[in-house]
Amino acid sequence: MAVDETTLDTLTEENAELLQAMIRNQCVNDGSPESGHETRNANLLRDELEGCGADIEILPVLPGRDSIVARLPGTDPDAPALMLMGHTDVVPVSPEGWKVDPFGGERIGNEIWGRGAVDMLNVTSSMAVAFRHIAKSNKRYAGDIIYFGVADEEAGGVYGARPLVEERWDALQCDYVLTEYGGTPLMGDDGPIVLLTTAEKGADGQIITVSGEPGHGSMPYRTDNAISKAAEIVRRIEAYNPGAKIDELFTGRVKAQNFDAETEAKLLDPGRIEEALAEMEPALARNLHSCCHTSFSPNIIHGGTKINTIPDKVELEVDIRILPGETTEDVQRHLHAAIGPELMGSVELRPWSDEERGSTSSSTETPLWGALVDSIQMTYPGARVMPSMVTGGTDARFFRRRGVPSYGAGLLSAEVSLGEFMSRFHGHNERIDIESLRLTTKLWLDVCDRLWV
Ligand SMILES: [Zn+2]
Structure with a gap:
């Protein structure tokens, strides 16, 4: 929803604090069933969303590996539903390579440091803050908006999206998904280009x-x-x-x-x-x-x-x-x-795995893609928004395989180059600037304003 600067300042502050708390929860997923402990982030997110007006459900898979879903009903049951999906787990660290405590969630200057700051607790927290803001307002859109904070993305979704999409579609049902990652602006001679993910290997x-x-x-x-x-x-x-x-x-x-x-x-x-x-x-x-x-x-x-x-x-x-x-x-x-x-x-x-193996992709011929392009152009006037492929796996594949168009999105400040941004994924000294948190939060609100018109 159209959001004024003061409100956006407040939401950005909330986003930064939630991100810090999620980093400090250390939901480190080493691939073993007893790692992850995403219940900590699921409970944190439940506490954040409780009372906002959405229906909230904790989705257990294994003890300690809870995910959370929250649904804000739309006004038209036939309108397409939009899911905002972020994972709540992070990959392990080698602390000796870090300049700060990787789980301190420290705010240094205009950056939040810590494991998960770009992959992808920044996005997961911005989605929660945007979702809560919409839920608490009087504004209702035509379609449902679903917030999904999911465990175990970093080890293949075995205790997260994979079984939940199969067994709990009643709770996750949606027509579009936004998730990681995208939104790094590349500043060129003909204006900025912003890459969003439409496919993965x-x-x-x-x-x-x-x-x-x-x-x-x-x-x-x-x-x-x-x-x-x-x-x-x-x-x-x-x-x-x-x-x-x-x-x-x-x-x-x-x-x-x-x-x-x-x-x-x-x-x-x-x-x-x-x-x-x-x-x-x-x-x-x-x-x-x-x-x-x-x-x-x-x-x-x-x-x-x-x-x-x-x-x-x-x-x-x-x-x-x-x-x-x-x-x-x-x-x-x-x-x-x-x-x-x-x-x-x-x-x-x-x-190595019994999962389906092929690459997945989503067409850009959807109203959601149009809404993303329009919203990104509000921040970066004249920007060309281009589809791209992510080399790793994301939970988007489970939705694409059900025929649900899924894009990796976000919106970052022009401060960080694409190469630098990529190197922070699973790397040392992972961090995100506050301006990027602000732009990403605004993106979700702008997209919701445009999707159902
Ligand atoms: Zn990720």
């Missing part, structure tokens, strides 16, 4: 079991050591280049970035893109590379039993992210090509 992680022959470690000559073979497999996967796929989404993304003509031409040429990426700042190069390549990252290795025993088994877990249109058959083909026929004889592949 698929995840088809594989567990590679490498077999060898056991033997005595005192006589390694001409033995079949599974660790040595796994090392060679890792090396080959690292060296493998599946080739760049330059599609429409990637082309748009590169053009949005306002590179010089030479760099742009190289980036759009599969034969020269590697050259351009090699010369670019690492954080940006990494992101662009993943937006046009199937990627392979060997991230876990287990093997060996005893110092004096030649290992006969190693398990290697490889994070594999696939592009739109790719399938598990493509992944198998890539791995066979990377590892080679001879070593493949000692290898078994099995999928």
Whole structure:
């Protein structure tokens, strides 16, 4: 709803304080069922929303892993419902890399520091504050507005969106979803460009079991050591280049970035893109590379039993992210090509997860996209809003697979470059500036004003 500057100041202050409290709750998700403790943030959000006029429900999956949903009914039961979804968990930290306590939620100058400040407690808190503001006002929109603070996004939604979308659709029912992430303005010669997420890569992680022959470690000559073979497999996967796929989404993304003509031409040429990426700042190069390549990252290795025993088994877990249109058959083909026929004889592949693996995307031909564009242009006049792909996974995929258009959105100040912003995701010294909290809160209110007209 049209919000005056003084009200927006108050909401921004509320947002900052809620974000600090959420950071201090340390809902650190290491992937184990007993981590996360998102009930702390679910309870905090319930306390924040209680009495605002919305129907609130805590959604349990496992003890300690509660999520929260709140629904503000619209005036027209046939009007589409909009969900604002933010996750309440964060990834672990390596405190020695931080300049401050990662869970202190400190406000330093015009920034809030701490794990989750950009991924994505900033968005989760701004959505709660905007939702509460609408609920407490007399204004009612045609469609329902749903606030969903969800657990376990950072470990695949196993104790969050995945079972809840399957089993509690009655509570989550919606026609559109806004979630992480987007909204970094890129300042170019033709005015600002703002990227929002409309697609995400698929995840088809594989567990590679490498077999060898056991033997005595005192006589390694001409033995079949599974660790040595796994090392060679890792090396080959690292060296493998599946080739760049330059599609429409990637082309748009590169053009949005306002590179010089030479760099742009190289980036759009599969034969020269590697050259351009090699010369670019690492954080940006990494992101662009993943937006046009199937990627392979060997991230876990287990093997060996005893110092004096030649290992006969190693398990290697490889994070594999696939592009739109790719399938598990493509992944198998890539791995066979990377590892080679001879070593493949000692290898078994099995999928890391039983979840659907393909990439997901949403069309921009929706009233919600129009509302986002209009709202962003209020803050950044003349801005071009471009669809883009996120390389990691978000909970949006569970909704897209049900046919619900889902976008990653937000709106950030022009203070932070896209490369810098990306490097804060899961990185050291994660922080967000207050102006970005303000712009993101305003975005949700502006979108609601425009969606149902
Ligand atoms: Zn996130």
